Amino acid sequence: MSEIPLTSSVSKGCFVFKSASKKRKRHVGVGGYLVDDSDENGSDRFRICQKLWETVQTNTEVIQDQLNKKVLDSLAEFIKKHGLGCSSDNWRQRARETPTAALMLGVNVPDHAMTFRSLCNLLQDSVTPFVVSVHAKECAAVKLLIQKVLEQLMGRGVSVDEEQEDDTALLQRTQCTISALCQWYKTVTKKCTQVFPQRTESLTNSDLPQSLPVVVIFKDFEAFNSQVLQDFILICSRYTQELPFIFIFGIATSPSAIQHRLPHSVSSLLCIEVFHSLSCTQHLASVFDKLILNSQFPFKLSSRVIQVLVGIFLYHDFSVQNFVKGLQFSMLEHFKSQPLSMLCCQKQEALLSAKTLSKKNVERIRHLPSFMRYVETQEPQEQVQLLTNDEHVKEVCQQLLKNLHKYHKNYYPILQCLHSLTSSLPKFPLGKHIRELHVSCIEKNLWETEEYDSALQLLRILAKDELVAALRKCAEILKSTKILQNVLQQLEDFIGRLEALEGVSSEDSSGNGIISGKMEYQRTDLFQLQKTLLEKESRRTKRMNPFEVLRSQVIEFIDSLVREYLTPAELQPLNEVCYYNSSGVLRQRLNVTPRTSIQAALSHPFYYLQNESLKTDAGTISSAAPDLCIVYKLHLECGRLINLYDWLEAFLTVMSAAEDQDTNSEECGKYDSLKQLFQRWNFLVSLNQQNRRLTMWQD
């Protein structure tokens, strides 16, 4: 029985296929997936991968904190100001306005959680312990919203103060009101002033007992039911005297969402200030700088992979969080699929492991395309050595790794220099963002592209002050990296010479002035004027002034730098160790197409079910396959139009071949449900309902 899988009907919704090898180990550690029988250093790779992932995580957190610092600080300032100032000016109390911060977060919803977490922490540490954050999903009604607020606040009160526990346990559902919260708040603040008198004094600067505001954060403002929000705001505004509420609206779209959601009678109870968080593109740029354009980070992405990841970001979700997830996935995939990725770590470590390469891995290195290319460029004798002597390969390998690290070290500063030079050009011939430039650099020879030529053309007509400023920026970039000192030296030399030209160029311009002065006196016919102008033009083309000469030298120099340092990564020997380049896998995994998977499942059931009996040749229809697959294959054999009766007949024939029993009525029922399923999936569209023999249109 276990041999023949039960694929009787789709109506059962699931097929049970027992795995052939039952003795497979159940508990394989996470690292175990990388360990193969044929591979001895899987655990090493896993360790490296984990270490790298940790650095990625800490780096992204640091970046997030840095970027959010400004907006979070200003928010905290806002809350502090209102928490203290509110009681002093009593007119606002009369108007019953609740201070409200509209925090604009952008549409990248997955990233918001992190921002809110750090906001909560910041507020709790520095402003007030009473911070509540609510999610629209949990608050479908006002009652639930109030309950949520009370739970979070009072629960926190309990955790702060152990004695209160029995009091709050008495809290009944019926008393779940803001007035109950008021009572609780009074007792707690009284206790707070007793427990930490210094702290409250420092916060209030006066002896007002009520000062700690209650902050309610609405994480996803748009998703809230507007009636719920209105009621909640109305209720809270009744208690502003006793309970200093402050709202924070997390808004993904635009501040006008507030006006769309709340009528004037309610929004007049709010005192709204807008806070903008950093845009997600800037966030991505800084993550990109830190993780990808960084020679310290050994794992690299090929141009295709970067394009896939950035494409998902720009075209689909704007979520930095998902971008980092994508990076993590490609990292795992790289370390899993590429055994030589054990060399993808810091320089010293990589050299050490290169010394102790196993025989198998040496063989693998010999099969790397980039290594083979390298071998071809060598002398014949050397080639023989490389192909036969393992020890020699190891030594060469170390040298090549050193070269690779050096290449990266030089590559990024020069890339930044080139970007700073070209990013101010009109129309951005080499891209607005550094990531675009990076992608085109590692993909192909940059200097062979048209865009590069046009960029150089534009650089050749830069004015002097612009050129000097751009070169200064480059010099600064090089200074901060502390490598390529000779390049820096040359650059500074150029800058000095350009500045020394000051006197010369002014002399030149004064010469022009004399000519124009002469022109004014002459003032004759058009022909004369044309002639003099032409003359002037030709003179200029003939004789370049010293600045122009120097400028072309500078451009030549930059060009030579690009040709030397910004070579494509694919040309570097052993680049496969560091570069992950299977963009197809990445696209398949991160940007899935449900319809393709359905089709794959239907036409190749073996692909998903992994049952030997389902393995079939192309073109044949096995009766062992699930009935759904049979119907699908039969429907593929028809043309654009399907006669349902014929289709049913064909289906019955295949099925009866399997069972040779007379269960036609059952089969017909099955067939009917399958047909409906196909319609649901839009594989079929009914064409003519009146006919008894339905004819279907194949989509």
Next chain:
Amino acid sequence: MALIKCPGYPEDTLRSLAERLPCRETQLATLLALMGQPDQYSYPSVFIYGHRATGKSHVVLSIMKDLELPHASVDCVECVSSGLLFHQVLSAFFGPDAAALLPRCPSLSDFVRLYKQMSSNSPATQTRYIILDRAERMRDMDFSLLPALLRLQELVNDNVTVILLSEIVWEKFRPNTGCFEPLLFHFPDYSKAELVQILSWDHHPSYTPELYASYINILLGVFFSVCRDLRELRHLAVLNFSKFCEPLEKGEAKESDIHKLWKNIEPHLQRAMQTVYLREVSSVQWEQQFFFSPLPVVLSAHAHIELPYYSKFLLIAAYLASFNPARTDRRFFLKSHGKIRKTNFLKKHEKTSNHLLGPKPFPLDRLMAIFYSVVDSRVAPTASIFSQISSLVTLQLLSQVGHDDQLDSPKYKCSVSLDFILAISRCVCVCVRLYRYQYYKFLNDTQPYI
């Protein structure tokens, strides 16, 4: 001012009450007359209606507080369940211990029983009042609650009166099964003169009342046409007074130079009407603008939303699907659509603007079909495209309609404006106008005149 007399209440309290409630003397007198002497039975239920900020709750609550009458004041917005209402009433009349006797989910009969029990222990010496603010919310509660409260006096056999306060008329309350008719009582809007009188009350101590009165006159000259809400006007008066006094403090004008002061404040007030009044700028920012910074950008100015590339196209497609008739899709989105006869193309019932009719729902398939034809490159139908649709729904740029067939063919509506779509399409370089049915109709309509 007619002296208000009402036997059974101390006269000086009544006088001070009348002074504290300017322009509401007649209403005060009528209410007091209705209430009768403290120990007399009053009418079982009174329904008071009038616009926002016409002093309904203020008058009633002032009477209750000044005359120290037993009362329970409940805001119906807060009563998310009827149990909360019962709880508040009982605890106001008989103390929190009585309210604690209510069962977990109290019914109306629980409330009546408990009330009876309590009132037999402590019978009312004075009329007890239950004041229900924003009574229109009662209609959403239990359907039997309102009729029962209207004749609570009979039910509990106690001297109790229910006063309902609402902004809408009684006709909208009446349940279809019929009920006891409460006494209707209207609070009219304040007239302009009355508003001046009331607003002049809170004049600044360091300036003369005459100056403040003239300030209020100027303020009302600007705002009276758009806003008669006393509370809002008062808020605006306080906000802008410092600006009004600026020339006085600098010594540029005297209190008598009303014209000069008017010239100074008028444009400022006009600006306030467009910003602070609409809450485009918060009141704090409005105040600070004189001292620190220029006015921040108003709220509605940030209408632009950064969206991922395909989301923009999805929104455009949704807009077109919502406002174009489905039968014209062939014409707009198929390459070889052939020629279309004008008479057929424009149906008669579609002559009215689609924008007046609002967006129409469309199935997911149609959205995707339009989407694929609007996007110039080939797009795979990936899961992230579908997830973008649902994230657009959570951002309320699209809205989902109909909940019956969620899995098979969910239907959506586009809920953004044409301006928004035009701004987006400018970003992605799509000429939405070419696809808009409305545009063609417009051409067709105007052609005879060109």
